[in-house]
Amino acid sequence: xxxxxxxxxxxxxxxxxxxxxxxxxxxxxxxxxxxxxxxxxxxxxxxxxxxxxxxxxxxxxxxxxxxxxxxxxxxxxxxxxxxxxxxxxxxxxxxxxxxxxxxxxxxxxxx
Amino acid sequence: xxxxxxxxxxxxxxxxxxxxxxxxxxxxxxxxxxxxxxxxxxxxxxxxxxxxxxxxxxxxxxxxxxxxxxxxxxxxxxxxxxxxxxxxxxxxxxxxxxxxxxxxxxxxxxxxxxxxxxxxxxxxxxxxxxxxxxxxxxxxxxxxxxxxxxxxxxxxx
Numbered sequence: 001x002x003x004x005x006x007x008x009x010x011x012x013x014x015x016x017x018x019x020x021x022x023x024x025x026x027x028x029x030x031x032x033x034x035x036x037x038x039x040x041x042x043x044x045x046x047x048x049x050x051x052x053x054x055x056x057x058x059x060x061x062x063x064x065x066x067x068x069x070x071x072x073x074x075x076x077x078x079x080x081x082x083x084x085x086x087x088x089x090x091x092x093x094x095x096x097x098x099x100x101x102x103x104x105x106x107x108x109x110x111x
Numbered sequence: 112x113x114x115x116x117x118x119x120x121x122x123x124x125x126x127x128x129x130x131x132x133x134x135x136x137x138x139x140x141x142x143x144x145x146x147x148x149x150x151x152x153x154x155x156x157x158x159x160x161x162x163x164x165x166x167x168x169x170x171x172x173x174x175x176x177x178x179x180x181x182x183x184x185x186x187x188x189x190x191x192x193x194x195x196x197x198x199x200x201x202x203x204x205x206x207x208x209x210x211x212x213x214x215x216x217x218x219x220x221x222x223x224x225x226x227x228x229x230x231x232x233x234x235x236x237x238x239x240x241x242x243x244x245x246x247x248x249x250x251x252x253x254x255x256x257x258x259x260x261x262x263x264x265x266x267x268x
Binding site: 078079082083085086087088089090092093094095096097098 | 118120122124126127128132133136137140143144145146148149225227229231234237
């Protein structure tokens with residue numbers, strides 16, 4: 001499995017982002033998360049599995065429940081952040097590099 | 112005990128520009144394109160600089176003239192290779208002991224078309240120093256900003 005794209009891919013889905021956001025205010029069991037969303041419990045489970053595979057959340061058993069939380073090591077989340085950081089930066093670089101010399105300001109004078 | 116070793120961040124893109132222009136814009140022209148949102152300084156970012164030599168500074172400059180180091184230049188090989196040390200540690204500040212490597216390679220695909228590849232690695236070195244930053248991320252403002260960026264990127268795709 002290529003880990004490299006998992007984090008960005010995992011958060012590309014808006015429902016997964018909402019689940020991730022929900023966990024940012026504290027750990028929660030699957031049922032609790034599902035109750036706050038217009039999504040079925042099994043669907044929430046699948047989304048949590050994807051977030052776990054991307055290294056963004058971890059889980060632990062609590063009696064009969066599974067409680068999820070944002071990865072306490074933080075590295076999955078940091079990596080996801082850096083992934084996005086560089087995407088935004090490189091998009092801006094591409095625009096500037098492709099800008100027509102003659103049309104742009106600040107370049108050496110051309111006639 | 113930290114056993115997780117995160118994979119490097121890898122991005123690549125094709126740029127409609129010559130190899131020389133691509134390298135020049137990335138380095139000498141850095142301040143013309145670096146997003147103003149991407150800063151750790153206290154004030155608003157006015158410009159950003161990659162000093163064009165090994166050991167050169169990599170920093171942002173605020174509107175009041177204050178500069179904030181982000182890292183150093185580890186390799187400077189025009190027009191094909193640039194390597195920067197990204198050295199943001201705990202408390203969102205420059206930390207000389209944190210060295211993560213950002214390697215950018217430029218390859219000519221055709222006349223006026225260049226492949227630019229970026230790899231940001233050694234991210235496990237951020238782990239020990241990034242605990243406080245993680246807490247910042249987990250605050251409503253931290254995650255809100257990240258989620259907004261993700262939403263924008265996903266919708267633009």
